[in-house]
Amino acid sequence: xxxxxxxxxxxxxxxxxxxxxxxxxxxxxxxxxxxxxxxxxxxxxxxxxxxxxxxxxxxxxxxxxxxxxxxxxxxxxxxxxxxxxxxxxxxxxxxxxxxxxxxxxxxxxxxxxxxxxxxxxxxxxxxxxxxxxxxxxxxxxxxxxxxxxxxxxxxxxxxxxxxxxxxxxxxxxxxxxxxxxxxxxxxxxxxxxxxxxxxxxxxxxxxxxxxxxxxxxxxxxxxxxxxxxxxxxxxxxxxxxxxxxxxxxxxxxxxxx
Numbered sequence: 001x002x003x004x005x006x007x008x009x010x011x012x013x014x015x016x017x018x019x020x021x022x023x024x025x026x027x028x029x030x031x032x033x034x035x036x037x038x039x040x041x042x043x044x045x046x047x048x049x050x051x052x053x054x055x056x057x058x059x060x061x062x063x064x065x066x067x068x069x070x071x072x073x074x075x076x077x078x079x080x081x082x083x084x085x086x087x088x089x090x091x092x093x094x095x096x097x098x099x100x101x102x103x104x105x106x107x108x109x110x111x112x113x114x115x116x117x118x119x120x121x122x123x124x125x126x127x128x129x130x131x132x133x134x135x136x137x138x139x140x141x142x143x144x145x146x147x148x149x150x151x152x153x154x155x156x157x158x159x160x161x162x163x164x165x166x167x168x169x170x171x172x173x174x175x176x177x178x179x180x181x182x183x184x185x186x187x188x189x190x191x192x193x194x195x196x197x198x199x200x201x202x203x204x205x206x207x208x209x210x211x212x213x214x215x216x217x218x219x220x221x222x223x224x225x226x227x228x229x230x231x232x233x234x235x236x237x238x239x240x241x242x243x244x245x246x247x248x249x250x251x252x253x254x255x256x257x
Contacts, residue, residue, distance in 0.1 A: 052067060075102070098124050171219045180200065183196070195229055
């Protein structure tokens, strides 16, 4: 839908066919004799924060990685662009004018598990690109109709208003049904279905400490799709963090009495 930049690697002896491997694997093979400079920042997501936290950067060796902007905030990035008068895609200005927060100015793979939201803003800011997207994927309009729903794992006021008065779902029971009792009844994406054993393991190991909000995220992650297991990884952290917080609050309450 968009012409790749001149520096894009379109052909390589390490690739037998398009989409054979993700960019992390490709870069590890293609640039094994050098050092990778990775523009990953901890402020972008909990997953990236954990990635940096686990990275060993005491000594950078051949085949290793270096993260020069790992601790930059969004404001640092824009300040760097301004001070050096760097070019950047105009679409970011259109998104900002449309009300998108600075930390949400992101347009990448429109049909990825975490980037579908970009379709909403394309429809409002770039009619030509939106027309090309619809020709490739006629169902893209579903994002505009059902964005504030469980289909896209949204937790907005608009969704709460739309669901007000409806019967409250038992997300724990639904997750149990999907994972153990009747998985064949549900439409689960192939790449998510391949990781169902990991989801089952989390359900079992966190049984008794997970809360309804966690089961809600679990349920929506399974149905909406979690090909890169981002939801799964973040849920592990959230469940144990929330559980530890409850223990600390209970201990403080005993001390006060």
